[in-house]
Amino acid sequence: MFEEELERRFGHKLGTLKVVGGRRAFPLGLTLARDFIAPRFALAGDAAHGIHPISGQGLNLGFKDVAALAETIVDADRLGLDIGSLAVLERYQSWRRFDTFRMGVTTDVLNRLFSNDVTPVRALHDFGLGIVDRMPSVKSFFIRQASGLGGQSEPKMLGGQPI
Numbered sequence: 001m002f003e004e005e006l007e008r009r010f011g012h013k014l015g016t017l018k019v020v021g022g023r024r025a026f027p028l029g030l031t032l033a034r035d036f037i038a039p040r041f042a043l044a045g046d047a048a049h050g051i052h053p054i055s056g057q058g059l060n061l062g063f064k065d066v067a068a069l070a071e072t073i074v075d076a077d078r079l080g081l082d083i084g085s086l087a088v089l090e091r092y093q094s095w096r097r098f099d100t101f102r103m104g105v106t107t108d109v110l111n112r113l114f115s116n117d118v119t120p121v122r123a124l125h126d127f128g129l130g131i132v133d134r135m136p137s138v139k140s141f142f143i144r145q146a147s148g149l150g151g152q153s154e155p156k157m158l159g160g161q162p163i
């Protein structure tokens with residue numbers, strides 16, 4: 001039954017599908033690691049943060065993490081610092097924590113708002129979307145945010161610059 005439903009949705013590109021283990025559910029929601037770093041250790045991507053895919057930003061956040069971590073390490077190495085030390089990795093953590101938190105919370109609020117069918121909440125988001133649609137500068141702000149280009153201090157590699 002489950003296999004038939006999967007095949008119906010995926011098509012037969014992969015041939016006949018067979019479930020070999022138990023089924024599990026992974027709720028989509030917000031998870032943020034309390035610390036992104038420890039001595040000689042750094043979390044990046046979904047290991048550091050899981051956000052709802054409503055805004056399609058999870059992968060972008062991960063790319064920014066990797067670019068920021070690489071830049072942090074290269075800069076520290078040029079200065080002859082210990083690249084795995086907490087003092088060095090702290091720059092990476094403070095660089096990425098606010099952006100991640102901001103995007104995670106924004107996404108979470110949007111998800112709660114748009115998955116809510118209570119009439120006043122629905123009216124509120126329809127009203128909000130109508131206003132945004134009539135204000136080009138606000139609309140372009142949201143488009144920049146959604147493209148992952150809204151951060152204050154982007155790592156160089158995201159702009160195609162060498163580090």
Ligand SMILES: Cc1cc2nc3c(=O)[nH]c(=O)nc-3n(C[C@H](O)[C@H](O)[C@H](O)COP(=O)(O)OP(=O)(O)OC[C@H]3O[C@@H](n4cnc5c(N)ncnc54)[C@H](O)[C@@H]3O)c2cc1C
Nearest residue numbers: 028044045046047051052053055056057058059060061062
């Ligand atoms: C339904 C859905 C839609 C999404 N849509 C978008 C979108 O439109 N745009 C966007 O930017 N993001 C989107 N995302 C988010 C995006 O998929 C993730 O943010 C991104 O894949 C995270 O990349 P990652 O490399 O950090 O982690 P992952 O892609 O999870 O990679 C981790 C890898 O590590 C492997 N692994 C785990 N444990 C071990 C172990 N012990 N040993 C060895 N390997 C291990 C896993 O098998 C996996 O291959 C979506 C997510 C979901 C669930």
